[in-house]
Amino acid sequence: MGKRLIVLLGPTGVGKTELSIEIARHFHTSIISCDSRQIYREMRIGTAVPSREQLSAVPHFFIHTLSVKDYYNSWQFEQQALDKIRELHHTAEVVLLVGGSMMYIDALCKGIDDIPTIDPELREQLMNRMEVEGVEAIRDLLKKLDPVFYAQVDLNNAKRVLHAVEVCMMAGKPYSSLRTNQPKKREFDILKIGLNREKTELYDRIDKRVDIMLEEGLEGEARSLYPLRHLNPLNTVGYKEFFEYFDNKIDYEEAVRLIKRNSRRYAKKQLSWFRRDTAIHWFHPDDKENIFRWIEGKGEN
Incomplete structure (x- = not known):
């Protein structure tokens, strides 16, 4: 079977x-x-x-x-x-x-898709920033780092926005460039x-x-x-x-x-x-x- x-x-x-x-x-x-x-x-x-x-x-x-x-x-x-x-x-x-x-x-x-392991310190820094400045600050950061994914993502989904920013910063390239969808x-x-x-x-x-x-x-x-x-x-x-x-x-x-x-x-x-x-x-x-x-x-x- x-x-x-x-x-x-x-x-x-x-x-x-x-x-x-x-x-x-x-x-x-x-x-x-x-x-x-x-x-x-x-x-x-x-x-x-x-x-x-x-x-x-x-x-x-x-x-x-x-x-x-x-x-x-x-x-x-x-x-x-x-x-x-x-x-x-x-x-x-x-x-x-x-x-x-x-x-x-x-x-x-x-x-x-395979993505880089996120450094815990970076994650904590971004989460603290989001808590202090609000999710809008993380959205703005994503818009600068990856305008392609920014245009696709549900901007009300704070977790997805935050994760995309983490990947961009860890990989040194846009999150959208790492997504193959295969x-x-x-x-x-x-x-x-x-x-x-x-x-x-x-x-x-x-x-x-x-x-x-x-x-x-x-x-x-x-x-x-x-x-x-x-x-x-x-x-x-x-x-x-x-x-x-x-x-x-x-x-x-x-x-x-x-x-x-x-x-x-x-x-x-x-x-x-x-x-x-x-x-x-x-x-x-x-x-x-x-x-x-x-x-x-x-x-x-």
Whole structure:
């Protein structure tokens, strides 16, 4: 059959976690989380981390392994996840990757161009500058160092802007000149399963999940992280809206409304991204019989 990586992806709230446990148990394997926020230990409620029962049912990796104070990017995830997959493939032919973080999934499946190792002192200097002068100062620096990438990047994504500046300064050349966008060959087969629901069904699930988060104490979790609100991991739906509430910019009801709206918008963004990938085979989460049949059939090819 050969070594395989099953990638179970889909928008927030679609039902990946429940199905992933069943798939992992069926194949007697482990789960690698591909969620760029569940990796931070301080963010539990607002990131819908699997329950204790789910985490104990199947071995999980890359959940609560970092602090929001730690710098982390998709290139680091690619390298660390590849190492973990190789390790797990020693004892299991199938490994399961689960999540909805678009950049992380692409980094692992397609690879990221080779870039220079970033000096920790340079990173600290730039992060301090961004904290003092704001992200606009880092944007201006990128515009000078690499106007080509400046014109392409989402300038509101502070992490990507900062990373591009780091690479420019370490390499002594524009970040855009180092990007080949050529997929890297992996030593295992990749099967991509996309989960989706009818829009009204998905959006209703998202709204109800926000209600559950609020009942579990999302406001208190956000308040405990308020002093760290300037850190990039906390520029996240569910936290940034409460930070505006704490700053008296909006009231509680508006914060909740915005969390639900922004969660739905993020799901739409995820689906738009994933639909560009023709390798993804789509299913409704409840269509378990056909999902397992498809996996088994692909394994026999």
